[in-house]
Amino acid sequence: MTIMAFQDNYPEDLSHCYGCGKNNPHGHQLKSYWDDDETIALFTPKPFHTAIPGFVYGGLIASLIDCHGTGSASAAAQRAFGSRDETPPRFVTAALNIDFLAPTPMGVELELRGVIREIKPKKVLLDITLSANGVICARGHMVAVKMPESMIS
Amino acid sequence: MTIMAFQDNYPEDLSHCYGCGKNNPHGHQLKSYWDDDETIALFTPKPFHTAIPGFVYGGLIASLIDCHGTGSASAAAQRAFGSRDETPPRFVTAALNIDFLAPTPMGVELELRGVIREIKPKKVLLDITLSANGVICARGHMVAVKMPESMIS
Numbered sequence: 001m002t003i004m005a006f007q008d009n010y011p012e013d014l015s016h017c018y019g020c021g022k023n024n025p026h027g028h029q030l031k032s033y034w035d036d037d038e039t040i041a042l043f044t045p046k047p048f049h050t051a052i053p054g055f056v057y058g059g060l061i062a063s064l065i066d067c068h069g070t071g072s073a074s075a076a077a078q079r080a081f082g083s084r085d086e087t088p089p090r091f092v093t094a095a096l097n098i099d100f101l102a103p104t105p106m107g108v109e110l111e112l113r114g115v116i117r118e119i120k121p122k123k124v125l126l127d128i129t130l131s132a133n134g135v136i137c138a139r140g141h142m143v144a145v146k147m148p149e150s151m152i153s
Numbered sequence: 154m155t156i157m158a159f160q161d162n163y164p165e166d167l168s169h170c171y172g173c174g175k176n177n178p179h180g181h182q183l184k185s186y187w188d189d190d191e192t193i194a195l196f197t198p199k200p201f202h203t204a205i206p207g208f209v210y211g212g213l214i215a216s217l218i219d220c221h222g223t224g225s226a227s228a229a230a231q232r233a234f235g236s237r238d239e240t241p242p243r244f245v246t247a248a249l250n251i252d253f254l255a256p257t258p259m260g261v262e263l264e265l266r267g268v269i270r271e272i273k274p275k276k277v278l279l280d281i282t283l284s285a286n287g288v289i290c291a292r293g294h295m296v297a298v299k300m301p302e303s304m305i306s
Contacts, residue, residue, distance in 0.1 A: 018210040048171060051170050051171075052243075057170050057216070059212065059220065062211075067212065092204070096211070096249075097248070
C-alpha cells in the first residue's frame with residue numbers, strides 16, 4: 001500500500017502551491033504525513049536557498065512551516081470530522097508566528113514536525129518545529145482556517 | 154545620484170540571501186529603500202509563485218516581509234548609530250509574526266512598507282505591511298537582531 005502525502009490528496013485544481021502543490025513543477029513539492037499523532041515532512045534545501053553562506057534563508061523556513069501546517073490542518077480536520085472517501089478540506093493560514101532559535105545549516109535534510117493543539121471544523125491551531133541534525137532551529141505557531149469559498153472559483 | 158538599496162550595501166560575502174542578495178542569481182533580489190521615515194520595497198511575483206490559482210503563496214509573502222524587515226533593520230541601525238562611511242550592520246530575524254488578512258492576488262506589483270518601532274544597536278523591532286492594489290493583505294511584526302559573529306566565518 002502506498003501512503004499518500006496530505007498534499008497529494010488535495011483536489012487537482014487546488015494543487016498548484018509553490019510550497020507544496022504536486023502540480024507546480026517549479027516549487028518545493030513538500031510532502032507531509034502522519035507519524036502517530038504528530039505530522040512529519042522532510043525537505044533538503046537546494047544549494048541556492050542560502051541566507052548567508054552555510055545557512056538556510058528564513059523565507060524558505062517560513063514557507064516549509066506554512067505548507068506543512070496547512071497540510072497538517074487539512075489532514076487533522078479530515079481525520080476528526082470527515083470520512084475516508086471525502087476529499088480533505090483545504091486550509092489556508094490566518095496567522096503564522098515563527099521564532100528562529102538557531103541558524104539552520106545547509107546541506108542537511110530538515111525535519112518538520114507538527115502537533116495539533118486545537119481542532120474545529122473550520123479552524124485548527126498547531127505547533128510546528130523545524131530541526132536539522134536533531135536540533136530545533138525554528139518553532140512555529142499557526143492558526144489555519146478552512147479555505148473560504150471565495151478563493152475557489 | 155543613484156540611490157542604493159539597503160541590500161546593495163551589504164558586504165559582498167553576506168549578499169547571497171535567496172530573498173534579497175544581489176549575489177544570488179536564483180533568488181528574488183528584493184530591494185528596499187527609505188521613503189521618509191518608512192521603508193519601502195516593490196516586488197512582482199512570478200506566475201509560478203501561486204498558492205491556489207490566482208493568489209500568491211504564503212511562503213513568498215513571509216519571505217518578502219522577512220527580507221524587507223532585516224534590510225530595514227540594517228538601514229535603521231546604521232542611520233541611528235553608524236556613520237555614512239561604515240558598512241551597515243547585517244541583521245537576522247529572531248521572531249516573525251504574520252497575520253494574513255486577505256488573499257494576495259497574482260499579477261500585481263506588491264508594496265512592502267516598514268515602520269521602525271524600537272531601535273537599539275543590536276535589536277530592532279518593526280512592523281511591515283504587504284499591500285496589493287492599495288489593500289493590505291498581510292501584516293508582519295518582527296524582531297531583528299544583529300547577526301552574531303558566529304554566523305560569519
